[in-house]
Amino acid sequence: MSLPTYHSISDTNDYYAKGQLAPERPARCRHKKFFRLIAASTLAVTVFYGLQHVSRTGFPHIFRTFCSKSLHGSSTQLPSHYTLPSGDKIPSVALGVWQAGKGEVGAAVQTALKAGYRHIDGAWRYGNEAEVGEGLRLSKVPRSEVWLTSKLWNTFHAPEDIEPSLDESLYHLGTDYLDLYLIHWPVAQHEDGTLNTELTENPYPTWQKLEELVAKGKVRNIGVSNFNVRRLQNLTANPLKIQPAVNQVELSYWNPQPELVKWSKENNILLEAYSPLGSSGRVKDSLNVPEVKEIAAELGMTPAQVLVSWQVQRGNVVLPKSVTPSRIIENLRIARIPEHLFNKLGKAAASHKPERSVDPSERWGLDIFE
Ligand SMILES: NC(=O)c1ccc[n+]([C@@H]2O[C@H](COP(=O)([O-])OP(=O)(O)OC[C@H]3O[C@@H](n4cnc5c(N)ncnc54)[C@H](OP(=O)(O)O)[C@@H]3O)[C@@H](O)[C@H]2O)c1
Numbered sequence: 001m002s003l004p005t006y007h008s009i010s011d012t013n014d015y016y017a018k019g020q021l022a023p024e025r026p027a028r029c030r031h032k033k034f035f036r037l038i039a040a041s042t043l044a045v046t047v048f049y050g051l052q053h054v055s056r057t058g059f060p061h062i063f064r065t066f067c068s069k070s071l072h073g074s075s076t077q078l079p080s081h082y083t084l085p086s087g088d089k090i091p092s093v094a095l096g097v098w099q100a101g102k103g104e105v106g107a108a109v110q111t112a113l114k115a116g117y118r119h120i121d122g123a124w125r126y127g128n129e130a131e132v133g134e135g136l137r138l139s140k141v142p143r144s145e146v147w148l149t150s151k152l153w154n155t156f157h158a159p160e161d162i163e164p165s166l167d168e169s170l171y172h173l174g175t176d177y178l179d180l181y182l183i184h185w186p187v188a189q190h191e192d193g194t195l196n197t198e199l200t201e202n203p204y205p206t207w208q209k210l211e212e213l214v215a216k217g218k219v220r221n222i223g224v225s226n227f228n229v230r231r232l233q234n235l236t237a238n239p240l241k242i243q244p245a246v247n248q249v250e251l252s253y254w255n256p257q258p259e260l261v262k263w264s265k266e267n268n269i270l271l272e273a274y275s276p277l278g279s280s281g282r283v284k285d286s287l288n289v290p291e292v293k294e295i296a297a298e299l300g301m302t303p304a305q306v307l308v309s310w311q312v313q314r315g316n317v318v319l320p321k322s323v324t325p326s327r328i329i330e331n332l333r334i335a336r337i338p339e340h341l342f343n344k345l346g347k348a349a350a351s352h353k354p355e356r357s358v359d360p361s362e363r364w365g366l367d368i369f370e
Contacts, residue, residue: 078312078336082270084245086221088179090270091147092312093332094119096321098126099280108323109135113146115329121248121272121319122173123151123184124165129172137174148173149180151225151248152206154364157188157199159209166218181210181219182248186231187364195365203231204238211241221245225272228369229263248272248319251311252279253286255356256349261314273311273318277304279357291348295341302330309334310345 081089095112097105097120105128109120113136122132129150136146150173156165170176183206188199199206210222223246224232236243247264251257251273264271278286286292287303296303304320308331311318320331337345361368 078309078334082317084221084270085243085268086245088220090180090221090246090317091117091119092317093117093308093334094121094147094149094272094317094319095328096121096274096319097128097132098123098274098321100126100128100321100323102128102131104323106131106135106138108325108328110139111325111328112332113139113141115332117328117332118145119147119149119317121149121274123153124156124169125151125153125184129169133172133174143175147179148175149182150178151182151184152210154185154187154189155191155193157183157196157203157206159205162206162209163213163218166213170218177217178219180221180223180246181213182223182225182246183207183210183227185226185360185368186224186228187366187368189364200366201234203235207235207238207240214242223247223269225249225274226368229260230370232267232269244269246270246272246317248274250275250356250358251314251316252276252282252357253289253292253307253345253349254278254282254352255354256346257354258346258350261316265315271316273314273316275357276307276311276318276320282357289348291345295337295345298341299335299337301333301335304331305333305335306337306345309337310342313337313342314346 079092081091083089095108095117097108100108109132112120118141120132120136122129136143136148150166150169152162152165156162166178166181170178183203186200186203188196188203188206190196207222210219213219214222222242223244224235225248227235227244227247227249232244232247247269249257249260249271251261251271252275255275261271277283286307289303292303292306295301296306299306301309304327308318308320312334313336318334322328322331356369359368
């Protein structure tokens with residue numbers, strides 16, 4: 001039996017073009033096919049193990065940016081942003097900078113922005129806004145791409161004190177607007193630290209000034225922090241022009257506040273979870289909670305990643321603080337926890353008496369959370 005004549009590629013294409021069968025391939029072509037098969041299998045195995053590795057350690061930044069864009073909105077992913085009533089999109093994970101000391105916070109901001117964070121949670125009171133601003137400037141990430149939050153301290157609640165305090169924050173941060181400005185605590189104090197009872201019980205004058213600052217363009221969104229439902233309702237009973245978009249509160253394994261989470265969703269107020277790892281005093285305990293460790297082991301995540309992911313999966317913004325480069329990167333790599341494990345963690349968190357890591361009530365002479 002004679003071997004079929006060898007056809008060039010164009011010959012073969014001609015066959016298909018004419019709707020005829022391609023001629024039987026000679027042995028050389030069969031070898032090529034075999035080698036292609038080997039190459040494809042090698043590629044498949046490499047991709048498989050590569051993806052396994054990446055699921056444990058995370059994508060390099062460039063891929064993560066690409067993937068987070070392409071996967072945005074997919075039901076298997078956690079949200080990268082939430083949309084506020086203003087239409088602004090707030091990133092779901094921020095770098096917290098409380099207790100991030102001088103000489104380390106600027107570097108932390110730079111590391112975070114390089115790793116892909118686009119949200120920094122700061123406050124006038126943290127005393128480090130100049131270094132945060134410097135970190136932002138040195139990172140070369142455009143201001144317009146970063147969500148900056150600051151907070152109005154207790155001694156500046158009087159309407160005439162608000163704008164000068166905001167201006168100081170803006171000056172230190174090196175910007176002319178904030179994305180979000182929060183009333184840090186539902187506690188107004190005089191300059192000497194004593195309680196301003198009137199303004200504490202009626203924060204409407206403070207809020208009206210914040211609304212004015214939105215109209216002026218110095219602040220894009222306004223909200224509160226450490227407000228319970230009673231205090232929020234007390235504020236929103238007034239004829240507000242702008243409703244509080246955000247309430248930043250302590251949300252951790254130790255203080256999960258499921259009722260507040262539910263109420264806030266029903267009332268269209270986005271919660272931001274502070275001290276999600278239990279703050280510096282309880283971080284070790286948090287990472288050693290048996291359920292957290294079990295879930296982390298099952299999913300190939302770290303315990304910190306489970307706790308940070310959990311808050312976003314509950315529908316909250318999360319604000320883990322770290323000045324350690326590897327932890328800053330680790331905390332950004334969040335992933336959806338399968339429903340049964342998510343519920344297991346929620347149940348464990350709700351099964352003990354709530355404990356706060358941050359509560360200055362005694363020091364300030366009022367029950368802040370009553
Ligand atoms: N509105 C308010 O009144 C209020 C109150 C408290 C906090 N906040 C905000 O919320 C942010 C976070 O809260 P927080 O600072 O209290 O506590 P946190 O984020 O729960 O915990 C911070 C502690 O955890 C450590 N840590 C971070 N990531 C870790 C990881 N992957 N593995 C092991 N340890 C890790 C940090 O150490 P290193 O830094 O040494 O890495 C630090 O000691 C604050 O920075 C602030 O922006 C707001």
